[in-house]
Amino acid sequence: MTRQSRAELREELLSRLPRWYTPWLHLAFPAASGLGIAAFALSRVEGLRAWQLACVPLFLAFGNAVEWHAHRGLLHRRTRFLEVLYVRHTPQHHAVYVADDMAIRSARELALILLPAYGVLALLALTSPIALAFFGLGQPNLAALWVATVVSYVLGYEWLHLAYHLPEQGRIGRLWLVQALRRHHQLHHAPQLMQRWNFNVTVPLWDLVRGTSYRAPGASVLPGALRRQP
Ligand SMILES: [Zn+2]
Numbered sequence: 001m002t003r004q005s006r007a008e009l010r011e012e013l014l015s016r017l018p019r020w021y022t023p024w025l026h027l028a029f030p031a032a033s034g035l036g037i038a039a040f041a042l043s044r045v046e047g048l049r050a051w052q053l054a055c056v057p058l059f060l061a062f063g064n065a066v067e068w069h070a071h072r073g074l075l076h077r078r079t080r081f082l083e084v085l086y087v088r089h090t091p092q093h094h095a096v097y098v099a100d101d102m103a104i105r106s107a108r109e110l111a112l113i114l115l116p117a118y119g120v121l122a123l124l125a126l127t128s129p130i131a132l133a134f135f136g137l138g139q140p141n142l143a144a145l146w147v148a149t150v151v152s153y154v155l156g157y158e159w160l161h162l163a164y165h166l167p168e169q170g171r172i173g174r175l176w177l178v179q180a181l182r183r184h185h186q187l188h189h190a191p192q193l194m195q196r197w198n199f200n201v202t203v204p205l206w207d208l209v210r211g212t213s214y215r216a217p218g219a220s221v222l223p224g225a226l227r228r229q230p
């Protein structure tokens with residue numbers, strides 16, 4: 001796609017947003033509800049044992065694997081009944097933002113970056129059987145840690161992904177951590193790489209495990225994938 005056709009698609013997608021769409025609410029609602037739920041869950045923890053706390057990195061690694069699979073399997077492939085996920089991601093998000101043109105132009109473009117506002121709560125509901133199983137096994141602390149980890153992970157995903165799509169020279173875009181992690185996602189936004197490489201958006205752990213972390217030929221040379229698209 002040329003820069004011009006990307007600009008037209010961006011305009012068209014933004015024109016489809018309802019008039020009442022409010023970007024800061026799109027950011028604030030999942031943050032407030034998610035952090036509230038995580039804080040409540042953590043307030044229920046009693047007599048925490050070291051081995052229970054040691055489960056948190058395992059939960060995070062599991063989340064990283066789910067992120068990889070969901071991104072590769074649902075966002076980059078049409079799946080019956082879940083086609084909307086593919087459409088929002090591959091023909092829209094990836095078509096508007098390419099490796100050398102990642103930044104949003106206006107706050108309303110949060111609609112093209114973030115999950116729907118109910119996304120955090122939906123993912124929490126989807127993973128609640130695991131929390132219930134921990135309860136059933138007499139491990140309420142693990143249930144609480146699980147809930148807090150799921151919420152924190154999804155919010156971390158959302159905020160990092162948004163940070164990668166903010167202007168590179170802005171206050172957030174310039175942060176060392178954002179710069180370091182953005183490069184991985186930026187390569188994923190090269191049209192010729194997106195179906196095969198760099199499916200992790202947060203930390204590229206599962207990309208390393210599955211061998212899908214893209215290594216550009218010629219270490220310090222900017223890969224062709226990142227050269228300006230026509
Ligand atoms: Zn992206």
Ligand SMILES: [Zn+2]
Pocket residue numbers: 071075076089094188194
């Ligand atoms: Zn993608």
